[in-house]
Amino acid sequence: MSQDDVSLEARLEEQDTFEPPESFVEQANVTDEGIYEEFEENWPECWEGAADLLSWEQEYDTVLDEGGAPFYEWFTGGELNASYNCIDRHVESGDGDRTAVEWEGELGETRSYTYEELLEEVQAVAATLRELGVEEDDVVTLYMPMIPELTVAMLACARIGAPHSVVFAGFSADALATRMNSSDSEYLITADGYYRRGDSLDHLSKTNEGLEDVEHETATIVVDRLGDDLDHSLADGQHDYEELVDENRGETVEPVTRDAEDMLFLMYTSGTTGQPKGVKHTTAGYLAYTAWTSQAVLDLEPGDTYWCSADIGWITGHSYIVYGPLALGTTTVMYEGTPDYPDKDRFWEIVEKNEVDVFYTAPTAIRAFMKWGKEYPEKHDLSSLRLLGTVGEPINPRAWKWYYKHIGGEECPIVDTWWQTETGGHMITTLPGVNEMKPGSAGPGLPGVDTRIVDAQGEEVDAGEAGYLTVQKPWPGMLRTLYQNDERFIEEYWEEYSDPDADEWVYFPEDGAKIDEDDYITVLGRVDDVINVSGHRLGTMEIESAIVGVEGVAEAAVVGGDHEVKGEAVYAYVITEDGYEGDDELAEEIVEGVVDAIGPIAKPEDVVFTPELPKTRSGKIMRRLLEDIASGNELGNTSTLRNPEVVDEIAAQVQDE
Ligand code: WT7
Numbered sequence: 001m002s003q004d005d006v007s008l009e010a011r012l013e014e015q016d017t018f019e020p021p022e023s024f025v026e027q028a029n030v031t032d033e034g035i036y037e038e039f040e041e042n043w044p045e046c047w048e049g050a051a052d053l054l055s056w057e058q059e060y061d062t063v064l065d066e067g068g069a070p071f072y073e074w075f076t077g078g079e080l081n082a083s084y085n086c087i088d089r090h091v092e093s094g095d096g097d098r099t100a101v102e103w104e105g106e107l108g109e110t111r112s113y114t115y116e117e118l119l120e121e122v123q124a125v126a127a128t129l130r131e132l133g134v135e136e137d138d139v140v141t142l143y144m145p146m147i148p149e150l151t152v153a154m155l156a157c158a159r160i161g162a163p164h165s166v167v168f169a170g171f172s173a174d175a176l177a178t179r180m181n182s183s184d185s186e187y188l189i190t191a192d193g194y195y196r197r198g199d200s201l202d203h204l205s206k207t208n209e210g211l212e213d214v215e216h217e218t219a220t221i222v223v224d225r226l227g228d229d230l231d232h233s234l235a236d237g238q239h240d241y242e243e244l245v246d247e248n249r250g251e252t253v254e255p256v257t258r259d260a261e262d263m264l265f266l267m268y269t270s271g272t273t274g275q276p277k278g279v280k281h282t283t284a285g286y287l288a289y290t291a292w293t294s295q296a297v298l299d300l301e302p303g304d305t306y307w308c309s310a311d312i313g314w315i316t317g318h319s320y321i322v323y324g325p326l327a328l329g330t331t332t333v334m335y336e337g338t339p340d341y342p343d344k345d346r347f348w349e350i351v352e353k354n355e356v357d358v359f360y361t362a363p364t365a366i367r368a369f370m371k372w373g374k375e376y377p378e379k380h381d382l383s384s385l386r387l388l389g390t391v392g393e394p395i396n397p398r399a400w401k402w403y404y405k406h407i408g409g410e411e412c413p414i415v416d417t418w419w420q421t422e423t424g425g426h427m428i429t430t431l432p433g434v435n436e437m438k439p440g441s442a443g444p445g446l447p448g449v450d451t452r453i454v455d456a457q458g459e460e461v462d463a464g465e466a467g468y469l470t471v472q473k474p475w476p477g478m479l480r481t482l483y484q485n486d487e488r489f490i491e492e493y494w495e496e497y498s499d500p501d502a503d504e505w506v507y508f509p510e511d512g513a514k515i516d517e518d519d520y521i522t523v524l525g526r527v528d529d530v531i532n533v534s535g536h537r538l539g540t541m542e543i544e545s546a547i548v549g550v551e552g553v554a555e556a557a558v559v560g561g562d563h564e565v566k567g568e569a570v571y572a573y574v575i576t577e578d579g580y581e582g583d584d585e586l587a588e589e590i591v592e593g594v595v596d597a598i599g600p601i602a603k604p605e606d607v608v609f610t611p612e613l614p615k616t617r618s619g620k621i622m623r624r625l626l627e628d629i630a631s632g633n634e635l636g637n638t639s640t641l642r643n644p645e646v647v648d649e650i651a652a653q654v655q656d657e
Pocket of ligand 1: 269314315316390391392393394395416417418419420421422442509510511523524525526532535536537
């Protein structure tokens with residue numbers, strides 16, 4: 001490092017607040033700090049501005065209907081179609097030639113769709129779905145990799161009012177079956193496979209395996225992604241995508257009129273207990289909220305090229321690859337593959353080539369980039385970038401500063417956006433043209449979003465103290481319920497801090513947090529039994545039940561332990577059944593069992609066999625201690641345990657490995 005670099009690093013390291021660069025503020029969509037007060041004074045009508053970003057077939061009568069709280073309804077009486085809002089209206093206003101989707105395949109091929117082409121493709125797929133029998137309100141499952149057909153399929157579903165349920169392609173056959181059964185979904189679009197680091201992955205066999213466990217008949221459409229690289233034959237009831245869709249190219253399919261509160265999609269996510277939860281998002285509130293946050297937080301404008309590196313199989317991709325950016329008429333980039341193929345500069349090559357204006361990624365990716373070194377971004381001209389974002393987990397100040405300096409060249413603000421599958425869109429973040437940034441702290445709640453940190457009794461804590469994050473007013477992008485499970489919806493999110501008798505409803509996202517004297521919130525992580533691996537949510541219960549399903553396993557406890565790149569990794573502590581040996585072979589079977597049940601992201605980093613699990617006198621597993629062992633932390637107080645000696649035994653065993 002040169003002398004200059006050293007002093008620059010030293011200065012950066014000490015600096016704990018950053019003003020948004022003047023060059024950014026000059027052009028930003030939101031620059032008036034009065035927006036916070038304005039929204040507060042004018043709540044909930046402040047959300048009319050978000051609704052104004054959409055085109056309505058029928059104006060709404062009421063911004064917020066609180067009558068059935070916590071089953072809130074937004075923009076009631078309004079009618080619209082999400083596909084029309086994301087495509088047709090841009091074509092009608094003369095922007096049909098603008099690129100809507102710019103796709104980069106892992107092997108280097110590209111495909112791009114103008115808004116006009118997207119319209120044609122979406123109509124062809126919508127016609128195909130109808131031909132297959134899909135009617136309004138039928139749930140269509142999309143189990144697809146990052147190929148343009150996925151975006152097209154989502155918008156085709158929206159066009160005919162069929163809610164989609166996207167299942168992340170990396171999830172297992174079991175996960176697919178569980179979701180299809182839970183949502184009674186009789187239609188599936190999938191692909192034969194996809195590329196990962198140059199290898200072709202067989203996705204169709206996994207799909208077929210999953211379909212064996214689906215309890216009803218399913219019509220399946222298969223996209224041929226791999227061509228000759230995979231020899232596959234379609235079973236009865238399975239159709240080749242291109243064959244069907246090609247017959248419908250040129251068809252017109254009018255967007256159906258949807259009520260504001262009609263379901264737009266379902267997205268399954270992990271919770272504390274057993275089965276994944278089907279989070280239900282509706283049409284108007286969700287679309288208005290993702291469009292508004294794309295404009296205010298991501299600073300998107302129609303002429304921008306914007307890239308969010310998430311997978312569409314997660315909510316980030318739904319809200320900020322597909323719906324928000326397309327509703328605004330932006331060019332959205334989609335990348336099929338991994339950041340290190342063919343080399344570790346792939347992302348920067350994509351940014352340079354497409355002259356990306358705004359880039360949105362996850363802290364786990366930034367930590368990997370840091371590890372690989374600044375020489376990779378330095379090979380490319382990243383000067384097109386204007387704003388950077390992160391999402392998925394807390395970002396440590398060191399990674400934040402690396403991102404700020406080596407990717408943003410100290411000229412791009414960073415928005416650290418806290419939100420969830422359930423919130424639909426951003427909730428806590430700085431507004432990039434308004435607030436100063438504090439690395440490690442996401443920022444204040446957005447205007448109109450009433451975030452407060454409380455103690456176990458629900459009283460607000462003082463600045464600097466840790467507590468529980470709550471949201472004390474509804475917002476348009478919020479989930480409406482858990483699919484066919486209103487009771488669980490209340491139990492999971494509202495019971496903890498609400499006072500139903502007083503009709504006071506407080507949303508609890510199950511995150512810990514603290515707040516500083518400027519109302520900046522630092523999110524500390526989940527307080528339930530959910531692990532955040534590389535920004536992806538995994539329930540410990542789901543993993544434990546997969547492990548207990550392996551022959552020879554009597555009991556298992558799974559915790560998250562610190563991991564340099566993933567943030568958290570899965571650690572499994574396992575008690576064998578009598579007559580079984582806790583050896584490498586069984587450990588391998590356990591790892592396979594988890595991958596089969598959930599997918600490779602849930603793969604345990606380590607499987608530790610132990611004769612007992614540390615338990616309190618009342619018989620509860622002391623997860624905190626297991627987490628400390630996994631993270632290599634100093635072990636806390638063990639005196640309340642029934643079996644304190646077991647902790648030292650486990651710790652010694654982990655150190656020996
Ligand atoms: C959980 C939600 C939001 C889309 C991706 C994940 C954690 C998310 C941040 C952030 C600290 C964060 C929380 C949250 N989280 N963003 N900026 N800082 N933590 O969606 O799978 O629903 O997970 O991710 O713990 O509850 P998700």
